[in-house]
Amino acid sequence: MIRFWRKSNPIRRTLEAYADSRPLPEAAPENLTRVLRVENEDASIIEDARRRLAVIGFTMVIAFGGLGFRAIELAFTGSEAVATIPAQAEARRGDLVDRNGQVLATTLETWSLFADPQLVWDARETAEALVTVLPDLDVDELTADLSSRRRFVWVQRNLTPRQRQAVFALGMPGLEFRTEPRRVYPRGRLAAHAIGHASRDMDGLAGAEQAFNSALTNDGGRPVPLSIDMGVQFHVDEVLRRYMAEFQAQSATGIVLDVETGEILSLVSLPDFDPNRAGEAASGERLNRALQARYEMGSTFKAFTVALALEQGIAEPGETFDATNPLHVGGYTIEDFHAENRALTLAEIFTHSSNIGSSLIAMEAGADAQRDLLQRLRLLERAPVELDESASPLLPRHWGPTETATISYGHGIAVSPLAVASAFAAIANDGVYVRPTLRPVRPGETVAGEQVISPEVAQGVLDLMREVVENGTGGRADAPGFRVAGKTGTAEIPTRGGYDEDRLISSFSAVFPYDDPQYVVLVILEEPQGNASTYGYATGGWTAAPAAGEIISRIASILGVEQEDDPLARSALVRAALTPDPEPVVRPDE
Incomplete structure (x- = not known):
């Protein structure tokens, strides 16, 4: 061409x-x-x-597009695809707030440090430099990570702005930052067990963080309110810390319940932990004793035995039970702590806390009737609250005459403190059991309950609980002007082959005000030690009862309970303040 x-x-x-x-x-x-x-x-x-x-x-x-995509993939995963950068949360986790809107848990954006080992020039040098600004790191472990063939390794997550700036100033190659959410608990230890904590990846691990994880994650970041009142929580926490230290107790538990709604207004478990540093807490500090611990509650259970007697018509007016001598049942001997050595009425059995009298009542009613009543009060099952920590009780394998007798005064069965508080709330609520809850009840909202004992039986037990405070073992729980009703409890801790009489669980279950029951306060001290102020006694009447009384005096105004204007009570307080301590008159205790 x-x-x-x-x-x-x-x-x-x-x-x-x-x-x-x-x-x-x-x-x-x-x-x-x-x-x-x-x-x-x-x-x-x-x-x-x-x-x-x-x-x-x-x-x-x-x-070239395929090569570019592969280059990006290799930059993050490495040739062996050992590690990848975790995806960031798509939605912000909602806050936890108390019933008054105070923030209990929130989420902040923080910086996290990671490295690409393939871009690190000298692994050892880089690790040693990082430790100078991040002292929690381990040089040898970090050196091994930075020497690997991976393309991504975490160095330290959730840095403070100052830490990030210090790392940045090092100018070390192969180090990068990314923003990550971090769960923050502004109130620290206060209400730690009720609030719980979340993982670094924003998954609830305990407490309300776990129980309401779905709402916190999927509700558009809206706050989730709890029934806890932080004002009440503060006073319960402060009182229990002081009494725990004064009596050198191993632990302390406090619960405040609204008897009509079942709302948990305060839940304290000591020792506790800082949820901001939950990973550093010991297992004993993370244990939520209000729900997870199971205690033999001692004479506290005599309130349920009195309810059994009234329900079964066992104790008619004027009827007595012979508590003159120790009771022998199934090869065991049952004795009273402070024996009256005489026949006792139902009221005397309760106010003097007679183990012998309680056993005689329970055995006359029978194991089936006793078990049925405790089941209706939800004491033979886990407390039906939202928290997963709620533990099932420890029940006897065989429920015979011996078990019937010992359970009547709180031995041979171990239950959680919340289960006990909820049972007392039913007594205070005219015999209607309401499930305990950590969610607030809206004004005007109807709360479903179940009639588990008759109003007449409930009132009869409540009357005797008031008598315990006025003339029995619970006198130190009386809060002037608030007419407290309650029951002391002291149980020896079971050990292999029997019970250790030197190790006690001391408690007090209170209802106030007696004339218009609204709240239950439960206090438990584990292994308290008597001191000069108690004349060496460590029982519930000497240790837990005064703690409950002080708590009621502090929180009543927060809860809107008006103090009665009682001139006699005021004059008694003045006399007590001006008069030296008299020689002790030891009241019968458990």
């Missing part, structure tokens, strides 16, 4: 003449046909070349 386009070619001259509109030779039509055919062949070749170039270009785009 090239030979047609030499300068001397006649066809070229003919086309040039045609382009200049010059007259063509007579042979032009034949030559022109030939030229057009040549042009068509040339255009076809060019079009084929363009198509080939387009295919080649498209292929190269796909190839």
Whole structure:
């Protein structure tokens, strides 16, 4: 084809003449046909070349795109795909607030440090430099991580702004930052067990964080309110810390319940932990004793035995039970802590806390009736609260006469403190059991309950509980102006082969005000030690009862309970303040 386009070619001259509109030779039509055919062949070749170039270009785009994608993948995963950068949470985790809107748990954005070992120049040098600004790191472990073939390793997460700036100032290659959410608990230890804590990946691990994880995660970041009143929580916590230290107790538990709604207004378990540093807490500090611990509650259970007697019609007015001598049942001997050595009425059995009298009542009622009552009060099952920590009770394998007798005064069965508090709330609530809850009840909201004992039986037990505070073992729980009703409890801790009489669980279960029951307060001290102020006694009446009384005096105004204007009570307080301590008159205790 090239030979047609030499300068001397006649066809070229003919086309040039045609382009200049010059007259063509007579042979032009034949030559022109030939030229057009040549042009068509040339255009076809060019079009084929363009198509080939387009295919080649498209292929190269796909190839380089694949290579680019693979390069990005390798940058994050490494050749062995050992680690990947965790995906950030799509939605912000909602706050936890108390019933008054105080923030208990919230989420903040923080910086986390990671490394690409393939870009780290010297693993040892980098690790040693990082430890100078992040002293919690381990040089050897970090050196091993930075020497690996991976492309991503965490160094330390949730840095403070100052820590991030210090790392940045090092200028070490291969180190990068990313923002991550961090769960923060502004109140620290206060209500730690009720609030719980969440993992670094924003998953609830305990307490309300776990129980309401779905609402916190999927409710558009809206706050989730709890029934806890932080004002009440503060006073219960402060009183229990002081009494725990004063009596050198191993632990302390405090619960405040609304008897009509079942709302948990305060839940204290000591020792506790800081949920901001939950990973550093010992297992004993993370244990929520209000729900997870199971205690033999001692004479506290005599309130349920009195309810059994009234329900079964066992103790008619004037009827007595012979507590003159110790009781022998199934090879065991049952004695009273401070024996009256005489026949006792039902009221005397309760106020003097007689183990012998309680056993006689329970055995007359029978194991089936006793078990049925305790079941209705939800004492033979886990407390039905939202928290997963709620533990099932420890029940006897065989419920015979011996077990019936010992359970009547709180031995041979171990239950959680919340289960006990909820049972007392039923007594205070005219015999209606309401499930305990950590969610607040809205004003005007109807709360479903179950009538588990008759109002008459409930009132009878409540009357005797008031008598315990006025004239029995619970006198130190009396809060002037609030008419407290309650029951002391002291139980020896079971050990292999029996009970250790030197290790006690001391408790007090209170209801106030007696005339219009609204709240239950339960206090438990584990292994308290008597001191000079208690004349060496460590029983519930000497240790837990005064703690409960002080708590009631402090929180009543917060809860809107008005103090009665009692001139006699005021004068008694004045006399007590001005008069030296008299010689002790030891009241019968458990």
